Amino acid sequence: MNYKVLFQPSGLLAAAEEGMTLMEAARQNGISLNAPCNGGHSCGKCRVKVREGITEQYDAGPDIAHLSPMTPEEKLLLDSDEQNGQIRLACFARVSGNITVRVLDQNADEENIILESGKEKQFEIKPAVKKYFLRLKKSTLEDNRDDFSRLCDFLKEAHPELKGEINIDYQVLKTLPDILRKSSWRIAVTVLYGQEIIAVEPVTEDGLYGMAVDLGTTTIAAYLCDLNAGRVLLSDSMLNPQISYGDDVLSRISYCLMNEDGLAELNRLIIDTLNGLFQRMAEAAGIAVENITETVLVFNTAMHHIALNINPGYLGVSPFPSAISCAVDLKARDCGLRIAPAGNVHCLPVEAGFVGADNVAVLIAEEPYKQEKMRLIIDIGTNGEICLGNKERLLSTSCATGPAFEGAQIKCGMRAAKGAIEGVFIEPGTLEAKLKVIGRTGWRQEFSRNFVQGICGSGIIDAVAQMLKAGIIDSGGKIQSCPASARIRKGSDGKMEYVLLFQDQGADKDIVINQKDIRAVQLAKAALYAGARILMKRMGVEKPDGITLAGAFGNYINKHSALAIGMFPDCGAESIVSVGNSAGIGAKMALLSVEKRREAQETAEFIEFVETASEPDFPRCFADAMYFPR
């Protein structure tokens, strides 16, 4: 027998033969578990929590019964309060049925910290889908209109605002005669854009749900919304499982180009992941996933193409054309998303090449096109997108910041998760460091054993700014030797490095910033600054009226540090505001408001994309910006 194992929180689904251990199932399916003893039944780290209750999606037995019984050997490795069968070790537990487990320990700690706040904006709640409640007169010999005409006639009579022609999705039509009669002609009708009937249910199904998704290169954030009430019921997020195919979009595009089934594979992975996420959120909210009638997706252009199963290969080479830039509405069933049978998928428009629908989402959340002030809006994810403008004119560009600000390609870099250094202060004289670490309060120099595991983006910027201020690096970014401090030393690569935290201060290794890290930060900040510079020049402004930082990263960043290393154009720190995950907010707005969708389409057409690669000034701007601050 073959079974399925769903690993949470990743949402990855593994196939497992009867009798295979969870560890074997995970490995065979490319899912990594924390196992220092390498499955040797000795470390007790590969703990998983068996999902409580019933796994309705597969079969009716409780999950706990779908694993081999616990052996005394396994019990020895568990704490006494963990021996009730809910906590198991993946190297021991053998599969005997479909099962969902939550991976504990390291992986659980690594769950991403996603900003959920971000001020919500004022806008009229007017979703693209609307539910109408009707009581039809049943058909008689004297009035034997066909079911669909009867439905339309009653719908239009009760709701004269529905003016134009109304169609019905074929999947809904198939069920129409039975639903009408089984519900005794009292029905709830869901209409998309006032034009297409996409659900007919008994009148008791009064909920109307939608899902807004910010599908990032690294993180997926999803918001289950009550479309009647116009509010978020539940938010959830998870790592994009495609990170095992590369941290940035270019490596994913390469994967699609280099492997015959590469696109199909990446597409399947993301669709399966979204389906798993939707299922888990619907279960948590106590609704059926089929009650979700619409989903709005925002993503960068590469993720857009991969999620829609469109070859992203041409995005990677000049002139970087996308397959489609306007908003796309498609049937969820056509792209494999499991929501309502006739559910709609709305993808916000793409601006151009690398400036994707996620940036459009940021714009409809921030609404620069309604403002007088000339703001620079910077969204730093795995790529950087920059917009400059106001209601008169909007310019945008993308910059290849690389993933340095996300902690990738940095020697001790990591994502913003528990155990990551997020703030750095270096005492100018002694060159000693005080650190702020996620999961611990205040500034400290010592941590509990092995607690600190690396440094995340905001910590890196802080570190570089502080190293500059303390004279550890010069304006060219070179680490200066300083025999007086044990923290400045030659690393294993023979290049200089600065030790932020020694292992015996509570790290799992010496946490350092090395010369290569500094170079990566220089390249990233130069790309960002030069991009902004090109836009300002094109716009004819010397200084923006303010800077808006979008993305979770912007919330954690120390503005003073960012200004100190010259990431942004000169602008008082008080003019820099962080707005959180604007892309997610924009996605929610588009889900809740057709007006916002209109704004999105208009903005995508209104904005002028500036291709920095074809700007003659760009190389010089970029080279200048490599210096600290510039």
Add this chain to the structure above:
Amino acid sequence: MNYKVLFQPSGLLAAAEEGMTLMEAARQNGISLNAPCNGGHSCGKCRVKVREGITEQYDAGPDIAHLSPMTPEEKLLLDSDEQNGQIRLACFARVSGNITVRVLDQNADEENIILESGKEKQFEIKPAVKKYFLRLKKSTLEDNRDDFSRLCDFLKEAHPELKGEINIDYQVLKTLPDILRKSSWRIAVTVLYGQEIIAVEPVTEDGLYGMAVDLGTTTIAAYLCDLNAGRVLLSDSMLNPQISYGDDVLSRISYCLMNEDGLAELNRLIIDTLNGLFQRMAEAAGIAVENITETVLVFNTAMHHIALNINPGYLGVSPFPSAISCAVDLKARDCGLRIAPAGNVHCLPVEAGFVGADNVAVLIAEEPYKQEKMRLIIDIGTNGEICLGNKERLLSTSCATGPAFEGAQIKCGMRAAKGAIEGVFIEPGTLEAKLKVIGRTGWRQEFSRNFVQGICGSGIIDAVAQMLKAGIIDSGGKIQSCPASARIRKGSDGKMEYVLLFQDQGADKDIVINQKDIRAVQLAKAALYAGARILMKRMGVEKPDGITLAGAFGNYINKHSALAIGMFPDCGAESIVSVGNSAGIGAKMALLSVEKRREAQETAEFIEFVETASEPDFPRCFADAMYFPR
């Protein structure tokens, strides 16, 4: 290993395990072969012809290699010119690969005779799909529009008649970037209704094909059309395999009601059959089935629902409402039809309950709504549909004629196929009969051994009219005893019968018309006449200006006989015209002309459906019409 065996001309697909004989595969899948010896390797009747050449749809080997070698025993049962391996006996040949075979002998003889003529009408060729040839400028850094916008811009520039918004089918969008570049930006774009791009191909794919289908209760007729040239490339027809679930629509509706998966089963059967038919026609025309971009379907309301996988159950009970009556456009992929990936399926509108899209097709072919004269249009298939009217007013009704006119429920009845009596002349004095039989010329009294197998619809009407004229039956339909003639005798049921042909005159049994057959004809003709009568009364006319007979049946019928038994209202035989398969002609017209589709929709709305069941006069009309002539 499991293989597939496609049996032609039925188009039925059977699953076969390795080593199974073709006979076993056929039986296991409910396909009947002619095998008097019951698979005993002795009669040599189960001959099949192996399809020549390559079965591209399955794999690359010639079909002949996918059967076990011929044994000496099998050779003995074949003629000497049949021993080259192309002709095999199903009871011997064992399956070793996917294969297509054509069943010979009896089954081949039984292929239906479908009328292909029928005068084609004048109308403007303007299909719903149109192909445009474009040469795009490739994208550059200066002009890096997304692929879809580029395509639309070039399309609209070259064809200003395409005014509104243009969408693209998602399946086409997925392939767009690759197609554009692989075809060096020279492409053929197929647009549906001037609104949606449903195919983008290299410019070399210049053909544009569509399929019109008249999906009858008994027979499926399909017309593969060249939409550029506006002509039929190929016609083909086959029995509707659903006849094994009952001859008439009511028995199929019952099957759906009585069996949990009944609808799914019947739906799958018809869709598979259409796919097989399309495949075989495309192969015969030398095109890929994916090059068919649109199909127009006409059918009665029950077949409409079953083909669209909609519960037909409510059609069978008062007030007989259909699920939808307006024209339906849907993606072929959504209903399982394998044509172009984004191909369109257009179903003509339904008039009401039992007056289906096939009758609308008859009307757009006959155009009574453009005429001054008050014509009665009668379409006799398994059900009878009647229309009466002109450009001022159109009435329609359906009559439960039952399948008597098709030879079903008649003791010696059969379909209009080789060996069927289609004409009868009875000498008034001697009561001897002269017969006209399909497959033989002229009027005869003797035939070669076992040649005559039964009597088809036109023969039945002739027989009854002649029996009436010769005094064998009275005006009440009772067969009169006549000891002088051996042809009038008591049948095995104790009731009287008239022998049309004795077995020793060349029949496979005595071919008779018995009292029960006469009653069936009386019921059928009374239903038809009473229906016409009700319409005439409602319209306020005493006599129509003429009668149009649609359907293959109308072509074969002897008008004088039909008038003699009172099938139609009184009207000179010269005013009765037969127009052949008007439903098929209407389907072709709708495929070739959007104007005809508009007419179809308008007609379906314009026509007034008269429900005879709720007419107080109907029972008396019906009872009166039971008499001969009335």
